[in-house]
Amino acid sequence: SAGWFRRRFLPGEPLPAPRPPGPRASPVLYRRPRFLRGSSSSPGAADASRRPDSRPVRSPARGRKLPWNAGYAEIINAEKSEFNEDQAACGKLCIRRCEFGAEEEWLTLCPEEVSSYPAAPCWVRGQLGKSGHYWALFDGHGGPAAAILAANTLHSCLRRQLEAVVEGLVATQPPMHLNGRCICSSDPQFVEEKGIRAEDLVVGALESAFQECDEVIGRELEASGQVGGCTALVAVSLQGKLYVANAGDSRAILVRRDEIRPLSFEFTPETERQRIQQLAFVYPELLAGEFTRLEFPRRLKGDDLGQKVLFRDHHMSGWSYKRVEKSDLKYPLIHGQGRQARLLGTLAVSRGLGDHQLRVLDTNIQLKPFLLSVPQVTVLDVGQLELQEDDVVVMATDGLWDVLSNEQVAWLVRSFLPGNQEDPYRFLKLAQMLIHSTQGKEDSPTEEGQVSYDDVSVFVIPLHSQGQESNGH
């Protein structure tokens, strides 16, 4: 609630009694995704002699099939951090349903090891069970811990949230009351008028799952004395639809023969400027007198005092001029351009999980109140697409999109897949090829010499003839 927000983040508000320190939990240990076990690596750059920092590209071992025969590949950054701060998870997502009124009749357990696909077969009683598939990328910052926790946890949160509304999911139209009983005879009509469909419950479950996972990460990192945050990009197939939930600056696109469709939207200090400035307008205390919420083309200095300069405030999409006062010389709430844009001089993303303890260097100013853990969710009605053999979803962390445009990725997809339809490893190879293309290879479609020095992780998810599989079985 707002009361909680004020107590947590505003000075002078009465704080809740601190929890007694429990026994220190063991720290989150570094690991790579479990589906990479037993995998080998290939060198990252084609011409290792030219690039001495050549790094290995990793993919699952050939015998290990990911859901829908998706391809995966990753590369670690050029010593920007000790660990690869990207993480990935994928697997089958089984949602249990209990019989009415008999809570003890929960059936069918899928092992929660989604990251070590293939999971044990999912047995569900009768027609009640629904299973889906799940692919997720997490891009950590400030250490790998938050991304690892997210990879271990988010699918469980999602399963729990979906199970909490499963009676609504299996109905043609979600009932007003979860138990299906009508209190007013016109209740179905009210639901109909609001246009509420089963897919809205999945969207709601994804939104809640991200928030639940954020709380888990906050608790776990506090208990283990660790820090950090991560972005999250999740694709879920369920009942013939593909849901893409995104919080951060990773990206998913649909690539078809004649179409490139963005399935996510990046959340950065630039794209969320108005929301962030608005919060600083409502709670100026959050800036502790150290930052200005106004946007200027560059940071102002003494010489600008008294001049009229270009600026934008929270309510403005356009620009105007204002006369510079002393308080305008403070460091800007959002500073820098494009990839260099930072929130409070610290963070390049404005949504994600974790970062509960993150503060501006040498101050007590917190980042968390400006961050949202809630994702934006896009729904792709796969059943309506008239899918073709080479239709794929490409999901990748920002390291890929920093050097490859949507069009360049689509060009690579369309150049590679049609000639390799018989190859069972084509999606794996395509994922590897996408990674290679970020490493300045000569045959890459990027401009000469463009290299990603960031961690890069990619899923290539083929859509063709997968629609059926996503229904209950």
Added chain:
Amino acid sequence: SAGWFRRRFLPGEPLPAPRPPGPRASPVLYRRPRFLRGSSSSPGAADASRRPDSRPVRSPARGRKLPWNAGYAEIINAEKSEFNEDQAACGKLCIRRCEFGAEEEWLTLCPEEVSSYPAAPCWVRGQLGKSGHYWALFDGHGGPAAAILAANTLHSCLRRQLEAVVEGLVATQPPMHLNGRCICSSDPQFVEEKGIRAEDLVVGALESAFQECDEVIGRELEASGQVGGCTALVAVSLQGKLYVANAGDSRAILVRRDEIRPLSFEFTPETERQRIQQLAFVYPELLAGEFTRLEFPRRLKGDDLGQKVLFRDHHMSGWSYKRVEKSDLKYPLIHGQGRQARLLGTLAVSRGLGDHQLRVLDTNIQLKPFLLSVPQVTVLDVGQLELQEDDVVVMATDGLWDVLSNEQVAWLVRSFLPGNQEDPYRFLKLAQMLIHSTQGKEDSPTEEGQVSYDDVSVFVIPLHSQGQESNGH
């Protein structure tokens, strides 16, 4: 600032000393747009015997040309209110530019009578002057006063805001400093990197003008002891571009032979649900314990207590279920569906001008903190369109769009214009025809018997061969 917001709207905050009551200003007098002077009316419904409430359709007298030969027509509501609460204005918009450093050298005054076009010729020294055109619709509620003030005032606010940034408007790229001097040699590069163009200054000026006009209306109505609010939809042509600024539920669309393009977006309690719920989350005091900010399919009642029902909160696009508590039985912050949706049980729009004194019936709960006066602005690059003879913008208040879809309006435009290219009054006649189509005429494309009982006002603005005229002359 936020301090102002808190003092103005939150209980327990120290109030500024009340202004001493000045002499009571004379009330805003009811009138119709000045360009309707000398006009005649035609009956609203084709078959007056069938519809005894037949109301007159009004248009400008045939000798009175509106800017760009635009057509205009209006009809009063079916006795919903004593007055026609819609208002309209249009005319030439002259923007003066002063010579550097010589403020007294302001040149060229256009009479501010934009609503009585044609204005006296606008003479501007050399190439400095820029003139544009302006069309505006205002839909009042709670009395006609706010809409009349807006029709009298908004163009002056806009002219003032544009003149304040005119040095930036005439440059290829707005300078970082309004006086054009560079303090850092890289200042132009910073502006370039932010992608700031002259059109962003026009957008900013429109945003500021709406807010300035809102303040003027607040002061004037307080001084005259009147109340009310209005929506505002404004189209401005300037330097080859058409800007459409909208605050409320009026609508503008571009109709071409092969295209229907929305130029505005409606702001209602439904379309702005998340923003409104978010404010109630941040400042629960604004609801005074009388409303719940949560959305449910219908208002809950005692029988729902303890049940799990569908709901949405401010951070949710999807739906979920929650167990009903007593506080969920309160009246919802946003209630009703579609045209019946109301903010705090009171207002059907969430943006507009005025309403400074509006309170929920029999309470002290204010509407104003939930309303925005800032418009959303769409920019149409008319120069890029390859315009054809029958390309028009149709602007109308919600009374039209309640019974005609975009497609139906486009069908009427395309049926009428091509056969009447020689008729100098074709846009006037088209505007009248659109109004007639909301009155249940038999040849109307609406479903049998659909009649708008609301005030309806329409501008039809032809775009062809007008591009040049909008440049300075």
